[in-house]
Amino acid sequence: MIETNVSKQHESFLQVLQSYYQLTKPRIIPLLLITTAGSMWIAAKGQVDPMLLLVTLSGGTLAAASAQTINCIYDRDIDYEMERTRHRPIPSGRIQSRDALIFAIALAVISFSLLSVFANLLAALLAMAGIGFYVLIYTHWLKRHSTLNIVIGGAAGAIPTLVGWAAVTGDLSWTAWLLFTIVFLWTPPHFWALALMIRDDYAKVGVPMLPVVAGNSATVQQIWWYTLLTVAATFILVYPLQQTGFVYGAIALYLGGVFIYKAWQLLRDPSDRNLARGLFLYSISYMMLLCLGMVVDSLPLTHHAISFVVSQFIWCES
Numbered sequence: 001m002i003e004t005n006v007s008k009q010h011e012s013f014l015q016v017l018q019s020y021y022q023l024t025k026p027r028i029i030p031l032l033l034i035t036t037a038g039s040m041w042i043a044a045k046g047q048v049d050p051m052l053l054l055v056t057l058s059g060g061t062l063a064a065a066s067a068q069t070i071n072c073i074y075d076r077d078i079d080y081e082m083e084r085t086r087h088r089p090i091p092s093g094r095i096q097s098r099d100a101l102i103f104a105i106a107l108a109v110i111s112f113s114l115l116s117v118f119a120n121l122l123a124a125l126l127a128m129a130g131i132g133f134y135v136l137i138y139t140h141w142l143k144r145h146s147t148l149n150i151v152i153g154g155a156a157g158a159i160p161t162l163v164g165w166a167a168v169t170g171d172l173s174w175t176a177w178l179l180f181t182i183v184f185l186w187t188p189p190h191f192w193a194l195a196l197m198i199r200d201d202y203a204k205v206g207v208p209m210l211p212v213v214a215g216n217s218a219t220v221q222q223i224w225w226y227t228l229l230t231v232a233a234t235f236i237l238v239y240p241l242q243q244t245g246f247v248y249g250a251i252a253l254y255l256g257g258v259f260i261y262k263a264w265q266l267l268r269d270p271s272d273r274n275l276a277r278g279l280f281l282y283s284i285s286y287m288m289l290l291c292l293g294m295v296v297d298s299l300p301l302t303h304h305a306i307s308f309v310v311s312q313f314i315w316c317e318s
């Protein structure tokens, strides 16, 4: 009997932990961290201090988790109405808003302390700005009131690139702002491709996402232009900024080509949900592999390998 009670308590404790975990929308965080890491590697020219990496990614995780938790509190009414979000911890009644708020504040305080003590103040302030922007500008101001919600609100999701850069260098250069711009421009194709599939959900709760207000054709046209701009922006790292080399350039070219092809297919058939789904899924792989490309390109080993291949080539020629 005692044993059964203990195991029941254990089970319910795990369920509570799991609910808090779900509150942070954890599936999105790894990609935010990958963009932070890509930025750190370029900033550190391939030689990132492992402790700084650990601190920055931990601080970034806590900040993003805090932002998502506050978003879950604010949006609990519409989340309850939408099938996709109905089972989140607050609308389903597993966590009270007050407890979620305490949790979010604790996460933000730990994030700020960690980043300001072990990275630097600029990185810590940028992470807090990310929370502020996502909660106030996107969630409160734009999400329910403007079709530009994703375009302007997307800036929040691009801030982790600035956090990563600032953690390494203590300031923000043109390259940092370019990395921010790449994620900023990528966000509309990423989200609108998904929104084409779930527009009925957003329409039901009156959230003016572009496909709901302007329709599929206008949305895919916007997706097309933002995809072209995103891919074009990725090459500025190679030229004129010269922050990345041949390896990144080749990866960006291949990935960008596929991204443009998928956006073009959707442009030709705006109501095909499979194409929209394919573009949404690809947008995630695209950003992940592009940032990995930045990391690989910046590694000293890659530079040695390229120098070796080039020297062999010159040797053979002569």
Ligand code: HEM
Residues within 6 Å of the ligand: 027, 028, 029, 031, 032, 035, 084, 138, 149, 150, 153, 154, 155, 156, 157, 158, 183, 187, 190, 191, 194, 284, 287
């Ligand atoms: C304002 C900007 C953004 C909006 C509105 C948005 C919206 C969404 C939504 C609604 C989903 C589906 C999640 C679900 O079904 O619960 C999603 C998935 C995802 N988003 Fe975004 N997103 C944005 C920016 C970003 C950024 C900046 C990143 C990372 C760099 C990102 C990474 C992801 C990933 C990895 C998934 C897939 C999660 C899974 O596996 O289910 N998103 N996004």
Ligand SMILES: CC(C)=CCC/C(C)=C/CC/C(C)=C/COP(=O)(O)OP(=O)(O)O
Residues within 6 Å of the ligand: 028, 032, 063, 064, 067, 068, 071, 075, 085, 126, 127, 128, 130, 131, 134, 143, 156, 157, 158, 159, 160, 163
């Ligand atoms: C540095 C820092 C802390 C940055 C914060 C970045 C951040 C949390 C970006 C998340 C973007 C995102 C996935 C929005 C989901 O939209 P939604 O909430 O409207 O989606 P929903 O319809 O699923 O609720």
